Amino acid sequence: MNVLICISRVPDTATKIVVGSDGKTIDNQGVKFIINPYDEYAIEEGLRIKEKFGGSVTAVTVGSEQSSDILRTALAMGVEKATIIKAPEIFDSYFVAYNLAEYAKSIKPDIILLGRQSVDFDSFQIPSLLAGLIDYNLVTVVSKLTIDANKIICERDVEGGKEIVETNLPCIISAQKGLNEPRYPKLPDIMKAKSKPIEILEAKPTDLKMEVISMEIPMKQRIGKILSDSDEDINELVRLLHEEAKVI
Amino acid sequence: MSLNRNLTEEQILLRNTVRKFAEELIKPKAKELDEKEEFSYEITAEMAKMGFLGCFLPEEYGGSGLDYVSYIIVVEEIARIDGSQAATIAAHNSLGVGPLYYFGSEKQKKKYLPKLADGHLWGFGLTEPEAGSDAGNTQTTAVEDGDHWVINGSKIFITNAGTDITLGSTVLAVTGVKSNGKKELTCFIVENGTPGFTIKTMKHKMMWRASNTCELYFEDVRVPKENMLGKRGDGFHQMLATLDNGRLSIAAMGLGLAQGAFDYALNYAKQRKTFGKPISTHQAISFKLADIEMGLEIARTYLYDVCRMLDKNEKITKESAIAKLYCSELAHMAANHCVQILGGYGLMKEYDAEKYYRDQKLLEIGEGTSEIQRLVIAREIGCYNI
Ligand SMILES: Cc1cc2nc3c(=O)[nH]c(=O)nc-3n(C[C@H](O)[C@H](O)[C@H](O)COP(=O)(O)OP(=O)(O)OC[C@H]3O[C@@H](n4cnc5c(N)ncnc54)[C@H](O)[C@@H]3O)c2cc1C
Ligand SMILES: Cc1cc2nc3c(=O)[nH]c(=O)nc-3n(C[C@H](O)[C@H](O)[C@H](O)COP(=O)(O)OP(=O)(O)OC[C@H]3O[C@@H](n4cnc5c(N)ncnc54)[C@H](O)[C@@H]3O)c2cc1C
Numbered sequence: 018m019n020v021l022i023c024i025s026r027v028p029d030t031a032t033k034i035v036v037g038s039d040g041k042t043i044d045n046q047g048v049k050f051i052i053n054p055y056d057e058y059a060i061e062e063g064l065r066i067k068e069k070f071g072g073s074v075t076a077v078t079v080g081s082e083q084s085s086d087i088l089r090t091a092l093a094m095g096v097e098k099a100t101i102i103k104a105p106e107i108f109d110s111y112f113v114a115y116n117l118a119e120y121a122k123s124i125k126p127d128i129i130l131l132g133r134q135s136v137d138f139d140s141f142q143i144p145s146l147l148a149g150l151i152d153y154n155l156v157t158v159v160s161k162l163t164i165d166a167n168k169i170i171c172e173r174d175v176e177g178g179k180e181i182v183e184t185n186l187p188c189i190i191s192a193q194k195g196l197n198e199p200r201y202p203k204l205p206d207i208m209k210a211k212s213k214p215i216e217i218l219e220a221k222p223t224d225l226k227m228e229v230i231s232m233e234i235p236m237k238q239r240i241g242k243i244l245s246d247s248d249e250d251i252n253e254l255v256r257l258l259h260e261e262a263k264v265i
Numbered sequence: 266m267s268l269n270r271n272l273t274e275e276q277i278l279l280r281n282t283v284r285k286f287a288e289e290l291i292k293p294k295a296k297e298l299d300e301k302e303e304f305s306y307e308i309t310a311e312m313a314k315m316g317f318l319g320c321f322l323p324e325e326y327g328g329s330g331l332d333y334v335s336y337i338i339v340v341e342e343i344a345r346i347d348g349s350q351a352a353t354i355a356a357h358n359s360l361g362v363g364p365l366y367y368f369g370s371e372k373q374k375k376k377y378l379p380k381l382a383d384g385h386l387w388g389f390g391l392t393e394p395e396a397g398s399d400a401g402n403t404q405t406t407a408v409e410d411g412d413h414w415v416i417n418g419s420k421i422f423i424t425n426a427g428t429d430i431t432l433g434s435t436v437l438a439v440t441g442v443k444s445n446g447k448k449e450l451t452c453f454i455v456e457n458g459t460p461g462f463t464i465k466t467m468k469h470k471m472m473w474r475a476s477n478t479c480e481l482y483f484e485d486v487r488v489p490k491e492n493m494l495g496k497r498g499d500g501f502h503q504m505l506a507t508l509d510n511g512r513l514s515i516a517a518m519g520l521g522l523a524q525g526a527f528d529y530a531l532n533y534a535k536q537r538k539t540f541g542k543p544i545s546t547h548q549a550i551s552f553k554l555a556d557i558e559m560g561l562e563i564a565r566t567y568l569y570d571v572c573r574m575l576d577k578n579e580k581i582t583k584e585s586a587i588a589k590l591y592c593s594e595l596a597h598m599a600a601n602h603c604v605q606i607l608g609g610y611g612l613m614k615e616y617d618a619e620k621y622y623r624d625q626k627l628l629e630i631g632e633g634t635s636e637i638q639r640l641v642i643a644r645e646i647g648c649y650n651i
Contacts, residue, residue: 051281089274093282201286204279204316204329204339211275263537 055132319382344521388426
């Protein structure tokens, strides 16, 4: 089974975001970038599929050459091959999806795994756009995946319950938290990741479907917290009064 | 970012990985283990899986094949979260694995190292009740008897020597008198379970409470001749060379602890308000934090630089003493400021400051006290060559 994993490089969730001087971009100065957390579940699932069924696992990202850092993490976790599709800073999901689609067409994977959303722009669009562009089956926000011969059984979180979806190969799956427990790369594998190659391709330009007009940091709001009268919540209330409000 | 200045992509990835591991797997248990004074087999097994037990060992012996900077980053990042687990890793790699790898025969290396990289521990038995700073005053003896050496004596404060997963210790003993009248000292490999070899875990420590510290007793312990490490009479030199490298891992523990205390104090200072404003904006508090940051920058740059010297096989006797001394005194300052910045809360076990404050103190004592580091530096710059 050949697996392709699409990963997005996002600002560390703990980073304080500053809007660039043009009012349309993010100031990258001093920002620490990480693998989109949902994409870690995609990587782990891809590795497990390979460990179970054989085949290969490739990772791809659309972005600048600096994305080699997140690909190196994927390689250290066990991905065999990684590709950067080099692109200028374009915040258009269609452009990204188009380039992922072109790459997917060239390697024809059986399964493409993505995160359910990229925590930078949170548009939830790429998996669907990609499925449309290459005509693969698509199941999004999957929290459990079972592969049985050509049958793919997915559990999806829906409001108030679970939905079970069955599909077949080739398909695209977007990963939800809880799908698995991503592994830590081991030290010898981190060292070996150094010698695995990272291929760099040029992105193809597309019409842009979206234009950023301006960016603003949301106003800081004091949001109230509602707690119940369960023992757990009472302990939480005491903790919050003690550690956050610091009134007791 | 200053943390990662001049590091390679792999070294940065390694730091991020170890940091995450320490925060997710060690941090939630560290306080309880400290409180109960309990060595954790579970965490040690997780650390072994990650490759922490054979950091700089080459792959042919089952190790992770790290350069020295990378090894030091591993220790630093664990120490940022917990001194005890960092102690297990630093002592095992530098003092346990180190001498066997650098001075062992091929046969000895093949026999022990793969196991030591994969879940087993090894001790380094130098210190004795009458031989701490004055290690040359070793009293433990080894006498030849046919195909064996017979060891008698005792050791104290030996890290990792007495866990269920410890295979043995490297032990320094007097094997005779040299022509210049000084003691002839030789190292031996002593496996746990050898008749006459008893181990007692030391309790009631102030710091590193989840790390294993032992007294070793030798009563007519017979070890085969092939258990001699290197050549007869080379023991003292081997131990000193081991300590030259080992000091870098204690330095890393100081640097990591200082970083942890700093991160904790800075975060607290920005949230805690007195007189209507965050205490981080009171100059007396902000200057403390500025002082720690200055120390961290200097310590990290210097320590990594000495590691690069070691990677090039340069002599680092003076430099490793400086790194250990500077980093452990930095840890002292940082932990002290951290408690002070937290005020009364800093003294309560519920907050991390108190544990940093305790764990820090060993760094000025173990692997050569601060006084002994100054003595080493003074000797290296020629003060005593009159
Ligand atoms: C500071 C900053 C700098 C950026 N620089 C660049 C740049 O130089 N060039 C550029 O093309 N884009 C750049 N981006 C865009 C970024 O890489 C994402 O492509 C974009 O944010 C997609 O967001 P989305 O919400 O549409 O994704 P979603 O649809 O929410 O993402 C869902 C899933 O799609 C996959 N995915 C998303 N984006 C990518 C991607 N880029 N590559 C591979 N898989 C992906 C992931 O699996 C993700 O979990 C930058 C973003 C930021 C915040
Ligand atoms: C938790 C822990 C773990 C340890 N792990 C190990 C281990 O794994 N293996 C091992 O072999 N040892 C280990 N040690 C022992 C440690 O290295 C010694 O405690 C240390 O070297 C100091 O020796 P000492 O305690 O005998 O102090 P002493 O040598 O008695 O020193 C007492 C004081 O006198 C000072 N002093 C001594 N000589 C001089 C001098 N010439 N000039 C100025 N001042 C001097 C010292 O600096 C110190 O302040 C460990 C210790 C502890 C507490």
